[in-house]
Amino acid sequence: MLELSDVDSGYGETQVLHGMTLTAQPGRVLAILGRNGAGKTTTLKTVMGLLPLRRGAIRFAGAPLDRRPYHIARFGIGYVPETRDIFPSLSVHENLMLAARVARKGTWTLERVIDLFPRLGERLENGGTQLSGGEQQMLAIARALMMNPRLLILDEPTEGLAPIIVKLIHDKLAELRSAGMSMVLVEQNFGFATSLADDVAVVSRGRVVWSGSPAEIRADADLQHRWLGV
Numbered sequence: 001m002l003e004l005s006d007v008d009s010g011y012g013e014t015q016v017l018h019g020m021t022l023t024a025q026p027g028r029v030l031a032i033l034g035r036n037g038a039g040k041t042t043t044l045k046t047v048m049g050l051l052p053l054r055r056g057a058i059r060f061a062g063a064p065l066d067r068r069p070y071h072i073a074r075f076g077i078g079y080v081p082e083t084r085d086i087f088p089s090l091s092v093h094e095n096l097m098l099a100a101r102v103a104r105k106g107t108w109t110l111e112r113v114i115d116l117f118p119r120l121g122e123r124l125e126n127g128g129t130q131l132s133g134g135e136q137q138m139l140a141i142a143r144a145l146m147m148n149p150r151l152l153i154l155d156e157p158t159e160g161l162a163p164i165i166v167k168l169i170h171d172k173l174a175e176l177r178s179a180g181m182s183m184v185l186v187e188q189n190f191g192f193a194t195s196l197a198d199d200v201a202v203v204s205r206g207r208v209v210w211s212g213s214p215a216e217i218r219a220d221a222d223l224q225h226r227w228l229g230v
């Protein structure tokens, strides 16, 4: 579904990705794990066209990915950035409807995202700044779903959230997974990531150093210690 081959990328003079190669399969959840600074966010930003591709190739659904923002959305990649990027001066409803304007055809509607996150239904007229961190995360996910993505990319969805909200987000993503949504998940919370993932890629210094199943990495304390510092 999403394929990175030998990708180099970075910020100005600083090269962060060194031959990043990974594949996210349709209908599956790929978790990208790694220590702070390993290049996980940089990988996602490169896919989303926020950083230049210096070398290598990125393919989506069998064709080279046109990484201009409008095209990425139309192609069907929904992105939930680490910073959530809610428009603070707009209401929940307006944030969602803005996404609907660039949406592909599909089955996600305002009603359906509110069904998934009833809390947002109660907060429709609230401004972005009046939301708790958990509500902002729900809104960021709901907004990406409004675009009817074929692939949902999430960067650290649990960061800074209380355990009860982490559990809620976990259950909602598990629901999406059961419904067949393809996902790429960058996450520091090892338990959260490995319980949702079908496939795991471990990144260090801008490339994949291990890939396998959640069960394999859960059973391998050395691997966790070496690459994740768990």
Ligand SMILES: Nc1ncnc2c1ncn2[C@@H]1O[C@H](COP(=O)(O)OP(=O)(O)OP(=O)(O)O)[C@@H](O)[C@H]1O
Pocket (backbone or CB within 6 Å): 011, 014, 016, 034, 035, 036, 037, 038, 039, 040, 041, 042, 043, 188
């Ligand atoms: N805007 C930037 N300018 C320069 N260097 C950056 C910038 N953002 C990140 N980096 C550097 O790129 C490297 C990889 O960062 P990245 O954010 O991809 O890591 P990560 O694996 O997502 O970890 P984290 O969990 O800390 O976000 C780090 O060394 C970081 O200092």
